[in-house]
Amino acid sequence: MELLRCENVTKKYGSGTLMVTALDHVNLSVQKSEFVTIVGPSGSGKSTLLHLLGGVDRPTEGKIFIEDIDIATLNEEQLAVFRRRKVGLIYQFYNLIPTLNVRKNILLPILLDSRKPDEQRFAEIVDTLGLSDRLNHFPWQLSGGQQQRVAIGRALIYRPAILLADEPTGNLDRKNSEETLELLKLSNKYFQQTVLLITHDEKLALEADRIITIEDGIIISDEAVRK
Numbered sequence: 001m002e003l004l005r006c007e008n009v010t011k012k013y014g015s016g017t018l019m020v021t022a023l024d025h026v027n028l029s030v031q032k033s034e035f036v037t038i039v040g041p042s043g044s045g046k047s048t049l050l051h052l053l054g055g056v057d058r059p060t061e062g063k064i065f066i067e068d069i070d071i072a073t074l075n076e077e078q079l080a081v082f083r084r085r086k087v088g089l090i091y092q093f094y095n096l097i098p099t100l101n102v103r104k105n106i107l108l109p110i111l112l113d114s115r116k117p118d119e120q121r122f123a124e125i126v127d128t129l130g131l132s133d134r135l136n137h138f139p140w141q142l143s144g145g146q147q148q149r150v151a152i153g154r155a156l157i158y159r160p161a162i163l164l165a166d167e168p169t170g171n172l173d174r175k176n177s178e179e180t181l182e183l184l185k186l187s188n189k190y191f192q193q194t195v196l197l198i199t200h201d202e203k204l205a206l207e208a209d210r211i212i213t214i215e216d217g218i219i220i221s222d223e224a225v226r227k
């Protein structure tokens with residue numbers, strides 16, 4: 001089943017002589033449960049692509065469909081709901097809320113919707129992430145690896161259509177990087193979570209089903225990983 005489709009997606013920043021074409025007519029289709037990595041040099045448009053897919057920014061041209069919804073048709077309010085429920089975003093610097101404990105950081109998208117948490121789902125997530133004994137801790141009381149696990153929990157709590165991860169291991173040592181990758185793979189394998197991961201670590205990229213390479217805003221290769 002096709003989960004995501006980009007049709008001729010172009011993103012330009014600025015105007016006139018300062019205009020930058022960050023993405024240039026990108027076409028892309030991702031199936032449900034795929035684990036895809038995106039690689040390419042710095043400045044090639046990887047983060048821009050993730051931001052567009054996550055509804056954080058809008059394309060200059062072209063269309064993006066997620067679960068057959070054309071996200072350009074969503075107004076600001078609908079887009080905010082889409083961001084909370086349909087996509088899970090993970091960044092290099094965890095972006096946790098410092099004044100909230102682990103439980104509330106993970107439940108944030110649900111609390112923002114003024115909904116009652118699904119405690120079974122919450123327990124499943126914190127068990128899988130090994131955070132059960134840290135629920136009352138605040139972000140500053142956690143290691144980098146633990147903070148990233150909280151961010152993964154927050155991204156997954158709503159069972160998003162797609163998990164979008166932008167260099168999530170960029171700030172972690174080898175051991176924590178491997179652990180974080182294992183958790184992304186676990187969510188892919190056991191929850192059939194579709195994952196799109198940006199990395200410049202080639203070894204890490206090879207763990208995916210498929211590697212997309214972007215250069216100067218263009219997809220220059222898109223290949224299945226032979227296992």
Ligand code: ADP
Pocket residue numbers: 013014020021022040041042043044045046047048049
């Ligand atoms: P990558 O993630 O591959 O490093 P980016 O998507 O961050 O690449 O950037 C692609 C291009 O778009 C770069 O030339 C970058 O300078 C430019 N760019 C990214 N964000 C902005 C912005 N907010 N304003 C202007 N230019 C930007």
Ligand code: ADP
Pocket residue numbers: 080081083084085087088089095108109112154155
């Ligand atoms: P805004 O329109 O100001 O981005 P949102 O309601 O989308 O408001 O989000 C409010 C805050 O909640 C944001 O600062 C963001 O960091 C966080 N947030 C939004 N969506 C998610 C999500 N899916 N997972 C985790 N945190 C989220």
